[in-house]
Amino acid sequence: MDFLSFGGKLAGSRESQAMKDANLQSASARSAGGEAVCRLAFWSAGAHAAAQAEQQLARCGPNVLRGKSEPALIVEFLARFRNPLVLVLLAASGISALTGEEASFLIVVASVTLDFFQEYRAGQAAERLSESVTVRAKVLRNGRETSIAATTVVPGDVIVVAAGDLVPADSVLIEAKDLFVNQSLLTGESFPAEKRAQTPTGASTDPSCASNALFMGTSIISGTGKALVCRTGRSSELGEIGEALGRRAPPTAFEHGTRQFGMLIMRLTVLLVLFVLLVNTLLHRPLLESFLFAIALAVGLTPELLPMIVSVTLSRGALRMAQHEVIVKHLPAIHNLGSMDVLCTDKTGTLTEARIRLERHVNVAGQDSVEVLHLAFLNSFFETGLRSPLDAAILEHQEIDVSAWRKIDEVPFDFERRRVSVLVDDGQHRRLVVKGAPEDILGLSTHCADDSGQLQCLDEQTLARAMAVHDLLAADGFRVLGIAWRDVATEHIHARIDDETELTLAGFAAFLDPPKAGAAAALAALQASGVSVKVVTGDNELVTRHVCAELGLAISGVLLGSEIENLDDPALLARVERVNAFCRVTPAQKNRVILALKAGGHTVGYLGDGVNDAPSLHSADVGISVDSAVDVAKAAAEMILLRHDLGVLHEGVIEGRRTFGNIMKYIMMGTSSNFGNMFSMAGATLFLPFLPMLPVQVLLNNLLYDISEVPIPLDRVDDDYLAQPRHWDMNFIRNFMLAIGPVSSLFDFLTFAALIVLFQAGEGLFRTGWFIESIATQVLVIFVIRTRGAALHSRPNPMLALASLAVVALAFVLPFTPAAAHLGFVAPPPQFFVFVALMTALYLCAVEIVKRAFYRRFGHGPTAS
Numbered sequence: 001m002d003f004l005s006f007g008g009k010l011a012g013s014r015e016s017q018a019m020k021d022a023n024l025q026s027a028s029a030r031s032a033g034g035e036a037v038c039r040l041a042f043w044s045a046g047a048h049a050a051a052q053a054e055q056q057l058a059r060c061g062p063n064v065l066r067g068k069s070e071p072a073l074i075v076e077f078l079a080r081f082r083n084p085l086v087l088v089l090l091a092a093s094g095i096s097a098l099t100g101e102e103a104s105f106l107i108v109v110a111s112v113t114l115d116f117f118q119e120y121r122a123g124q125a126a127e128r129l130s131e132s133v134t135v136r137a138k139v140l141r142n143g144r145e146t147s148i149a150a151t152t153v154v155p156g157d158v159i160v161v162a163a164g165d166l167v168p169a170d171s172v173l174i175e176a177k178d179l180f181v182n183q184s185l186l187t188g189e190s191f192p193a194e195k196r197a198q199t200p201t202g203a204s205t206d207p208s209c210a211s212n213a214l215f216m217g218t219s220i221i222s223g224t225g226k227a228l229v230c231r232t233g234r235s236s237e238l239g240e241i242g243e244a245l246g247r248r249a250p251p252t253a254f255e256h257g258t259r260q261f262g263m264l265i266m267r268l269t270v271l272l273v274l275f276v277l278l279v280n281t282l283l284h285r286p287l288l289e290s291f292l293f294a295i296a297l298a299v300g301l302t303p304e305l306l307p308m309i310v311s312v313t314l315s316r317g318a319l320r321m322a323q324h325e326v327i328v329k330h331l332p333a334i335h336n337l338g339s340m341d342v343l344c345t346d347k348t349g350t351l352t353e354a355r356i357r358l359e360r361h362v363n364v365a366g367q368d369s370v371e372v373l374h375l376a377f378l379n380s381f382f383e384t385g386l387r388s389p390l391d392a393a394i395l396e397h398q399e400i401d402v403s404a405w406r407k408i409d410e411v412p413f414d415f416e417r418r419r420v421s422v423l424v425d426d427g428q429h430r431r432l433v434v435k436g437a438p439e440d441i442l443g444l445s446t447h448c449a450d451d452s453g454q455l456q457c458l459d460e461q462t463l464a465r466a467m468a469v470h471d472l473l474a475a476d477g478f479r480v481l482g483i484a485w486r487d488v489a490t491e492h493i494h495a496r497i498d499d500e501t502e503l504t505l506a507g508f509a510a511f512l513d514p515p516k517a518g519a520a521a522a523l524a525a526l527q528a529s530g531v532s533v534k535v536v537t538g539d540n541e542l543v544t545r546h547v548c549a550e551l552g553l554a555i556s557g558v559l560l561g562s563e564i565e566n567l568d569d570p571a572l573l574a575r576v577e578r579v580n581a582f583c584r585v586t587p588a589q590k591n592r593v594i595l596a597l598k599a600g601g602h603t604v605g606y607l608g609d610g611v612n613d614a615p616s617l618h619s620a621d622v623g624i625s626v627d628s629a630v631d632v633a634k635a636a637a638e639m640i641l642l643r644h645d646l647g648v649l650h651e652g653v654i655e656g657r658r659t660f661g662n663i664m665k666y667i668m669m670g671t672s673s674n675f676g677n678m679f680s681m682a683g684a685t686l687f688l689p690f691l692p693m694l695p696v697q698v699l700l701n702n703l704l705y706d707i708s709e710v711p712i713p714l715d716r717v718d719d720d721y722l723a724q725p726r727h728w729d730m731n732f733i734r735n736f737m738l739a740i741g742p743v744s745s746l747f748d749f750l751t752f753a754a755l756i757v758l759f760q761a762g763e764g765l766f767r768t769g770w771f772i773e774s775i776a777t778q779v780l781v782i783f784v785i786r787t788r789g790a791a792l793h794s795r796p797n798p799m800l801a802l803a804s805l806a807v808v809a810l811a812f813v814l815p816f817t818p819a820a821a822h823l824g825f826v827a828p829p830p831q832f833f834v835f836v837a838l839m840t841a842l843y844l845c846a847v848e849i850v851k852r853a854f855y856r857r858f859g860h861g862p863t864a865s
Contacts, residue, residue: 050141056154063153063169063232065239065635077113137168140226157229163221167214170236171227173197179223183215194414195225221387257728261667264730268675272682279685290691309666313713317659324651325642333638335663336622337605337649338656340531341725342597344590344620345607347537349644351523351547352513356389358397359478363507364448364466371449372507374400375483379435382407382422390481393511409495423488423495432486432499438470438508441482445505458505470508477546478510513547520551522646529653530724534580534597536590536616541583548581561585564592572596591615603727607649609633624649653725660726661717665786666709671737673781673847676744677701677774683745684752690763692752694824697771701778708779708807711799718787718794732858739854740785740847747777747843754835764826768815769836771825775811776840779804784847788855791848 137150138160145160150168153159159171167181179195196211214227216236233239273294280290314331321328328334348354361376363369377400380391405424413420419436434441448458448466456462473480484503492499523533533553537544541558548555557579564572564585569592576596585593590608594616597604606613606620609629617623617636625637626644634640641648684692693701751773755761761769782804787794812833815825 053141053152053154053157056156057152060154061233062151064151065234065236138165153229153232155229155232159227159229160225161214161220161227162224165220167216167218167220169216169229169233170231170238171214171229173212173214174226174228176225177223179225180221181214181218182221183218195223197225260728260730261733264671264734272678276682276685279682283685309709309712310663312710313659313662316713317655321639321652321655324648326648326652327640327642328638329640330638333622334652334656335660336603336656337639337652338654338658338660339603339725339727340605340622340653340656341727342532342534342602343526343605343607343649344534344536344594344597344616345646346609346613347535347539347544347547348513349609349626350607350646351516351519351535351551353516354513356393356479356511357514358390358393358509359512360473360510361483361507362469362473362510364462364469364505366469366472369507372483372509373398375433375485375506376435376481376509378402378405378424379420379422379433379483382424383410383413383420388413390479390509390511394509408493411495411497411500417497417500419500421495421500423492423499425490430488430490430492432488432495434484434486434500434503435481435509438480438482441484441503441505442466442470444500445482445484445503447502448505455504466505473508473510475542477543478512479543481509481511483507483509513543515547515550516646518645518647522650523551523553525650526646526653529650529722531653532580534576534582534593536582536585536593538585539583541581544581544583553580556580558583561589564589569596569599573599576600587613587615591619594619603725605649654722657722657726658717661721662712662715664726665715665782666712667733668736668740668785669709669778669782671733672740672785673744673778675737676741677748677778679741680745680748680752683749688752688766690766692770693767697767697824700823701771701774704775704807704811705778708804709782711797711803712782712786715786715797715800716795718789721788735858736854739850743843743846743850744777744781747839747846748774751839754839758835759829759832764824765828768825769828769832772811772815772828772832773836773839776808776836777843779807780840781844781847784844784851791844 136147137153138145138147139153140146140158140160141148150166153168155169157169158174159168161167161179173179173195174197176195176197181193181195183193194211195214198212214225216232216238231237231239276294277290280294281287311331314334317334318328318331321334345351358376361369361372363372373394376394377398380387380394381400381402382405383391404426406426408423408425408430410423411417411421413436417436418440419434421432421434423430423432425431434444442463445458447455448462450456458466470480470482483506485506486499486501486503488499526533535544535548535553538561541560545555545558557575558581559575559579561582561584564582567575572592573596576593577600582589582593590613594604594606598619598621603621605622605624606616607624608614608617609626613625613629614633614636617625617633622639623637624639624641625633626641627634628644629637629640639652681692681698748770751770752766755766755769759765759769782800783796784791786796786800814820814823815827820826
């Protein structure tokens, strides 16, 4: 990539005058044919004075990926009120507040506010975590090398980098010596890239082709260099990915579910209000009183406590997950995790240790060979150039005494030769030891050692046998290196590439990234809990198959990135259902897999830690990252694991299902018993010469009911409910409402008949009796609805039981208090309480029977499809 090509995107970005001067001087230098002069132009433009740097920082802003914006916080808070359910709640409770009953309105606002601040606090904790380590950079200021915070690096600075440094900004190299960079977070390439100050031939916008460019966030593996900063912060290659995350993500399962539920409640509320107004208008009743009664019914039907129930339940879940070293940035992610039925994860670092280990060292016959290990150790021990993880694995495998050997020279590794050679001497032999890509080593070898250690020619038969050993190791998922040697004359004092000929093939060293301890058990637990695990990796299919086999994860099918490239979206949607290993995939292809699974109706989780994972983390229903991940990945994720452990994820899945279970309890109550009561009140207007309850009594009924439901987040959830993924199912909720609601209405109408026929009730006694019976049945039915099994066999949380019984007791004594007259209540006769107790018991038994029949027909609740 030419500097001018690399800086092409700078044309429309914020450039310093120093940068513009550098471009002009660069162009003139090139036209004069002077590469060295060009580099001097860069140097002079980039050597900032401290004062210039401060001016540049003020002009360009800090070198951060995403700036903080205070108004965005307000916008984010107001966005909470766009949900249809919240709009219905605000409308109904707002009208209620105008009539003097502000409690419902305050509950709704407090619920939404609590949800927002819980999530904001979690986000702040995650931000503090990411800022706990301050990255510094070395730059040339006032002619001296100075260490500064990476956030203060500006375009035109000259940065100095060495092994172990993070590159603070997008830069073009001025000087480079043996410089190798790990830029896998941008390109997905696991092997380091060699960087040179010379301009590569041809122009490209692909970072992997920019051999003279350094990119923000990449790391220096070996060598040293100086580079001119071109782009910082959001203008950098890394920043552009971060900015892409600013686009709104596809709706998650939780958002989709709450929106559907809100629309259901909105339709029911509008129909009920219109029905009541129509009936009362036809019966020529006072319009204002009828309107207030209809509004009161709307308030009673809308589950205004739902946002608070959701917030408190999710907050408790977040606190429990924090105890397991999981930071929840976005509270609904807990629900999404419980609903998750597909987990997509990378292989390296998640299923494996991300630490390569030497597993085997064999000769050409496939037998374990100490000689191969000895030669590999010599090569890695004396190598001073680019050291790969394979070298570390060799040196860690076994300590070998090489004190008798001394290094004479070496031919460093490069990606064209794909091998490294060291020339060593032990006083008796001067030997060139070569390690590299097996196919290249085989092509350079002319001899090998037989079973007895004697040298023999590497004929076609022996070569075929060696190739078979290599292929067998590769099929088992091993990364393989060829090991060879050649003795040279003692006066041979320099190692040259020409010496890497007529080698003696010793054998192969085989490496493996071992499976992570506990990963197999965690995978088994996830699958037993109904979560399908799909491996999405840039590694090859052989290694992936081997690792999955060791972890007990059966491969149902493999889809390669090259195949995905040729599939349109409908074809990919069909394939992703049957495949659970996606190999050699690019970041864009990872994202396509996630979106295809979501389009298929799945709730998808994605676990990743690199920049290339950020789009997939953003698109998934629940994005999961780790503490060691890059900032962009952590920003895109909704949950951050402080412990990179799948076992923690399984605990989170169960916690999410527990949370969803308690949320569904409140929803089932609100759309069944509560709906039945409101429907009964609306129906009673057809034959009663007066309103069955005063508006203030309806609102009080609703308030007491809400108070009884506050402890629901503390309640236990049945074990069988936790066994499978759960998701929003409006058909299930509607069917449950149609099954239980009529039972509630039936007993309400029986109560109406008893009050009129048996107790000869007037307006005051009718409203009082109906209020007491309504509270008793509506509140106590939670003990039946809260469990899918037999109510008597499932113990509720003590706080829930206490709150429910206390509210019913309050309803019983309220008509005897001084407040009764203000609320329109009269004291009922003693025998009425016997009647209410009998009706409540019969009602609970009837609901239990209908509930069991319902679950036999429709199953035990909405599960993931």
